Amino acid sequence: MINTLIGDIGHASVIVAFVAAIVSSYAYFMASRATVDISGDDSWRKLARGAFYVHGAAVMMIVFALFNIIHEHRYEYYYAWSHSSNHLPVHYMISSFWEGQEGSFLLWIFWHVLLGVVLINRSGKNKVWEAPVMGIFSFVQLFLTSMILGVVIGDLKIGSSPFILMRDFMPDTPVFAMDPDFVPADGTGLNPLLQNYWMVIHPPTLFLGFAATLVPFAFAMAGLWKGKFHEWIKPALPWSHFAAVTLGIGIMMGAYWAYETLNFGGYWNWDPVENAVYIPWLVLVGAIHTMIAYNRGKSGLKASYILVIASFILILYATFLTRSGILGNASVHSFTDLGLSGQLFTYLAAFAVMAVALLVYRWKSIPTTDKELTTYSGEFWVFIGAIVLCLAAFQVLFTTSIPVYNSFLGFIGIESNAALPADQIAHYTKFQLWGGVAIAILSGVGQLLWWRKGEKGSFVDAITLPGMLTLLFASLIIVLSKLGMLHETMDNPVFIILLVAALFAVFANLSIILSLLHKKISLSGGAVAHIGIALMLLGILFSSGYDNIISQNTSGMVYSREFPEEINRDNVLLWRNTPVEMQKYSVSYHGQFQEVVGVPGYVNTELLFPTADPYKAIARGQIVQEDKVYFETGDTLDLYSPENTYYKVQYKEREGDGNFTLYPRAQVNPNMGLLASPDIKHFADKDLYTHVSSVPDPNEEKDWGELQEYDLAIGDTIILNDYVAVFNGIEQIKQVPGVALEAGDVAVQADLKIFGERKNYHAHPVLMIKNQMMGRVPEEVADLGLRLTFLNIDTENNRFKIGVNASQKDYIILKAIEKPFVNILWIGTIVMSIGFVMAIVRRKDGGAKARPAAPKEKRKVQAA
Structure with a gap:
């Protein structure tokens, strides 16, 4: 009988969490x-707070129950069976937790609980925000918890x-018809692409960023609701910084995961799911800028409302895109449809309508200012920067939403076959590149004007030194590239413009930091973050704009007419142990490893x-690493992931001693084809990115040639597939890998020494008599394309019969790309994050006090 106690506890906890969120x-x-005073009757607030704590406790119980069914391999539950397996280490079990839709929703709910508890406990004496803000929080939790409720009412x-x-999820499966209590012995396992340490930390970070966007949204809604039109900015601003840095780090963690796990040759592919997260981050960063501008100059309050609301609604839209199945085959990252698309749309529509309706209702009551914004006003350039960020976000949003347009038009009876761009990277880059140029220039100009108080003369003085340093360094880089001292010649005018803009942003913001050293360095968080963004732009420029495919096929050979042109053009064929010249390297492939x-x-x-x-093997010989013996011949070994094969590729510089070995990984998955992950050699000025593009299918039987039989005496020499081999004799063995020998069984192995091109090999085919029947265990020498079989023994004449089959030698098709200065991108990410954290620390208590605006005074913004 199946024990369903833990599942019953989990499902009951979901119901408790849902009801508690309603209460x-x-x-x-x-x-x-x-309307009572805070010191008066607050029974409703106490009830609400208690209900939220009950909700939080129930969520923790759900988390415990779900992880328990995964960790304890309770495959009677569909979630554990479909996302986990017996051999996953604990950290990949954690990844299994949020691989499915239900687990990722639960992760999102979990972070909301923690953030809600923090907000409740930070309310202190100022309880005026707790009720409206946590009201929004609890309402969001109500919708999110409903996503894992699993209740069916009629057709709903x-x-x-x-x-x-399992028996309820797949009731028509014959095995459950015969035995309702059947439990699979193992699960289907975690998606092989997710078996990476970044998938342990990337999703929680990303979902914390998702959750954190709710905080400024809740404060903005509370401000509109309670008529506190500007007071919400102060508590919401540090949370906006926190959401932006967390979401930004989460996005870049995903980029690095793609860089070292996927084989498209980079860190960003403009996949719709990547775009769906990038869009709200851009809008949120724009919102931070308008909020800061309001804190200082009392302008931009309406823009702050619009952008804060938009960032949260776009998070919900991203959820709808990735989980409704609407993207279909447009994305490799999206979840399959679980039949929740209508519920997801309701979730999105409810908050979009509620937020927009409340904003429209209160629009005329939101105070504006009659302060004139001049060209030399820092606030003016902040608004321009926010507009550029939103335009960049809109361009990505417009194209990414093409499947949504098709679906909507189909819903109203209009057929639409609009498709996403064939070359998405080129499509998005041609727009986003100019957005990067504008952001870099504005981050430099805006910071200089922000701290120079908008004086024309002061600004000219301030921009002179950064401008001169920019021209000097840009000229130096271009000259060095033309002299061949950099990886590529910089002759693309668009790339040169981006180089100049990014360098200007670095030097302009660096000058701000230096000027603040004698004042208060904590004020320079914005400048530090802008330097980080500029460094990221430089890293993207060099690593993507000037990457160099060094594995060009110069042989004139077409590897296969079934391959895309790119594989035949940009890859090299490596026969085992046969070096190939690849620019300044001699590259050779030396076999498969585990x-x-x-x-x-x-x-x-x-x-x-x-x-x-498959997770166990027997050692054919001593397992030695760096002169240390780890296992002896015949020992039983445990394998981490037998489906993954690591291909040993050696690089040797023809001039110099820069020799190193890489182990790109690949597996031939029956459902997903070749799944290849690169290995990367990191240098100070570049990465060498290497992955396999094609390998012989290990699931296909090798095409062995006709068996050649040799009748040998000890010491005989023969020629095998152009290699010299010497028969050294035979010896009796007591163990045969994979075979249990019993009393009366006999096993002997032959010893043949084969002289290869670069090393010698010993082959030991086995002949045995077990249960009075003859058996043979062939020995394959993959390096040489040989399989040797011990056929028979002529005891009277002391001669031995060896059979040999030859086959095509082992090979891989390999791609190698140099990514110049890609480290600047990762360094820029860290610097940007430090800047955001500095801003959070500075504003954790509200930063500079905002002067209250008179709500009844009519004001207008005039930009020169």
Whole structure:
């Protein structure tokens, strides 16, 4: 009988969390309507707070229950079976937790709970914000919790439960018809592309960023709701910084995961799911700028409302895009449709309508200012910067939403076949590149004007030194590139413009930091963040604009007419142990390797005899790494991931001693084809990015040639596939890998020494008599394309019969790309994050006090 206790606890906790969210949101709504003094009756607030804590406790119980069914391999539950397996280490079990839609929704709910508790406990004496802000929080939790409710009422399905049993999820499967209590012995496992340490930390960081965008949105809604039109800026601003830095770091973690896991040759592919997260981040950064401008000059309050609301609604839109199935095959990252598309749309529409309606209703009451913004006003350039960010976001949004347009037109009866751009990278880059130029220039000009108080003469003085340094360094870089001292010649005028703009942003903001050293360095968070953005632009410029494919096919050979032109053109064919010249390197492929538990590095598969359990192997010889013996011949070994093969590729510089070895990874997945992950050699000024593009299919039987039989005596020499081999004799063995020898069984192995081109090999085919039947265990020498079989023994004449089959030698098709100065991108990410953190620390108590605006005074903004 299946034990469903943990699932029942989990599902009951979902219901408790859902009901508690309803109670909390209603009670907070009632508390927000109360007009009594804070010291008076606050029973509604106490009820709401208590209900939210109950909701939080229930969410923690859901988290515990879901991880328990994964960790304890409870495959009677569909979620555990479809996302986990027996051999996953604990950190990949954690990744399994949020691989599915239900788990990722739960992760989002979990972060909202933690943020809500922080907000409640930070309210202190100023309880005026708790009720309206937490009312919004609880209302959002109500919708999110409904996504994992898993309740079916007639034809209405509300949410998808992570605690559904296999027999309930697949009731028509014959095995459950015969045995309702059947439990699979193993799960289907974690998506191989997600078996990466970045997938342990990237999703939680990204979803914390998603969750944190709710805080400024809730404050903005509370401000509109309670008529506190400008007071919300002060508490919301540090949370906006926190959301932006967390979301930004999460996005870049995903970029680095793609860089070292996927094989498209970079870190950003303009995939719709990548775009869906990038868009709200741009808008949120724009909102931060308008909020800062209002803090200083009391202008831009309406713009702040619009952008803060838009950033949260765009997060919901991104959720709808990635989880409704509307993207179809347009994205490799999107979730499949669980039948929740209508519920997701309701979630999006509810908050979009509520926020826009409240903003429109209160629009005339939001105070404006009659302060004139001049060309030399810092606030003016902040607004221009926010506009550029929003335009960049809109361009990506417009194209990414093409599947949505098609779906909507189809819904109203109009057929539309609009498609996403064939070359998405080129399409987005030609617009976003100019956006990067504008952002770099504005971040420099805006910062100088912000701190120079808008005086023309002062600004000219301030811009002179950064401008001169920019021209000097840009000229130096261009000259060095033309002299061949950099990776590529800089002759693209658009790239040169981006180079100049980014360098100007670095020097302009650096001058601000230096000028603030004698005042208060904590004020320079914005300048530090802008330097980080400029460095990221420089890293993107060099690593993507001037990447160099060094694996060009110069042989004139077409590897296969079935391959795309790119593979035939930009890849090299490497026969095993045969070096190929590749620009300044001599590159050679030296076989297949595996990860063995307890052994550092990788182990040659020639030393591993497979067993019936794919996660176990038997050592054919000593397993030695750096002169240390880890396993002896015959020992049983545990393999980390037998489906993954690591291909040893050696690079040798023809001039110099820059020799190194890479182990790009690949597996031939029956459902997903070739899944290749690169190995990367990091240099100070570049990365050498290497991945395999094609390998022989390990699931296909090798095409062995006709068996050649040799009748040998000890010491005989023969020629095998153009290689000299010497038969050294035979010896009796007590163990045969993968075979249990019993009393009366006999096994002997032959010893043949084969002289290869670069090293010698010993082959040991086995002949045995087990249960009075003859059996043979061939030995394959993959380097040489040989398989040797010990056929028979002529005891009277002391001669031995060896059979040899020849096959095509092992090979890989490999791609190698130099990514110049890509480290500048990652350094820029860190610098940007430091700047945001400095801004959070500075504003954690509200920063500079905002002067209250008179709500009844009519003002207008005039920009010169």
